[in-house]
Amino acid sequence: MAFTACAPADSVDDDGRVSEAQQFAQCETCEPPPPPDDGPPPPPPPPPACSQTYSNPASPTPWASTPSTAHSQAHDYALREGYPMGFWNYHQATYDQGPVRGTFLITEAAYAGWEDVPSSALGNPSVNDIPSMMRAAHSYAISHGYAAGMPTFHYATYNGVPVKGIVFFQAGAVEFRDLPACELGYPNVNDYGQMFRGANDYAVRNGYGAAFPTFHYANYGQGTVYGLILFRPGMTAWRDVRVADYDTSCGGNNQHACRRQCDEAMSYYDFWADVCYTTPPPPPPPPCGDYNEQCCNGGCNHSTLFCGASNTCEQYPYSSSNTVYVSLAPANPQTPFRYENNNVPNPALNGTEAAVAWVENTSGYNLNLRHTDRFGNTAVLAIDAGKTAAVPFTGLTVSGGWGADVGGSSFPLSITFKVRY
Secondary structure (H helix, E strand, O other): OOOHHHOOHHHEOOOOOEOHHHHHHHHHHOOOOOOOOOOOOOOOOOOOOOOOOOOOOOOOOOHHHOOOHHHHHHHHHHHHOOOOEEEEEEEEEEEOOEEEEEEEEEOOOOEEEEEEEEHHHHOOOOOOOHHHHHHHHHHHHHHOOOOEEEEEEEEEEEOOEEEEEEEEEOOOOEEEEEEEHHHHOOOOOOOHHHHHHHHHHHHHHOOOOEEEEEEEEEEOOOOEEEEEEEEOOOOEEEEEEEHHHHOOOOOOOOOEOOOOOOOOOOOEEEOOOOEEEOOOOOOOOOOEOOOOOEOEOOEOOOOOEEEOOOOEEEEOOOOOOOEEEEEEEEEEOOEEEEEEEOOOOOOEEOOEEOEOOEEEOOOOOOEEEEEEEOOOOEEEEEEOOOOEEOOOOOOOEOOEEEEEEEOOOOOOOOEEEEEEO
């Protein structure tokens, strides 16, 4: 029997055995022996092995100067596509369709709700301080019984109270892990692009649907670890979303393009105006107001022009004495054929800026003549020595920048030609 040691001396028979009655009594009154000592608890398991070759370069953009707009745009894109939440993984590329951003869309199965949280309850982080916003959202979610939380990066003021939008996630949809720095490519916790990329790449390598950093970190004696929220498979969808589809303020009908990119519904893109259209853009109005052009609302652009009977801008009559000679000097020793004069005097007709009637090449050389008038209008003409031409200079102001390239192999110290106005 296991309880022999409990029997008193007078209860033992001559042969040293304990009677059955005494055995029963002992079983009723004796304490069981203490359990064996198992020794100290086992040490904690070592951290998982790291992929030492994993590379996660730092972000090139200065972190503090980057607004959180892309985050709020990702959330709004998800809502437009029928998902309750979306976020950018900070991977981006440029394909034939233009620049795109890697975007995760959260399914209804992972969604646990949404709340406009008073900013004071989050510690009043700046909406553009992405690490602080992420930490505050996750901490608030945990303290209110949710598995995780992420800011929408939308904010408002209701009844004088600043609030920030937070989305919460289901416990069965996500998993929290503290991961050593090497698994995320040794990121800087303030480089949020690097943190998001590291979280995304860890999820991809380990079979999860998506991941985002909480931006909480600690050191438990074995190096720095970073908190990650990992979405189980089936809880997210992934897309390469065009930048034009992120931003609703550009890329739409009659809007400027987003980095020269229109929404997919736009059929036409005016490259020069950088504007998107659903239908062909209206043709630009014909030019008006200059010499030989239609009058603009009954008038012309220069005081030397008048609106004639055919609603065309015509030159006021001039006399042969309204002439100026323009002299050009070499522009650069490396280009001896090129001549310039960017300070042509401003001849006046009746106290106003004079306009060119025609030019005569009196230089003795064949010229490729150029002129940009004081209003920025430009004309170029190849004109041989001794020739006279009106178009395309007619109506431009005489003053402005004149230049010429001299043909042949002999280049004079200067050249001169005549301008009639």
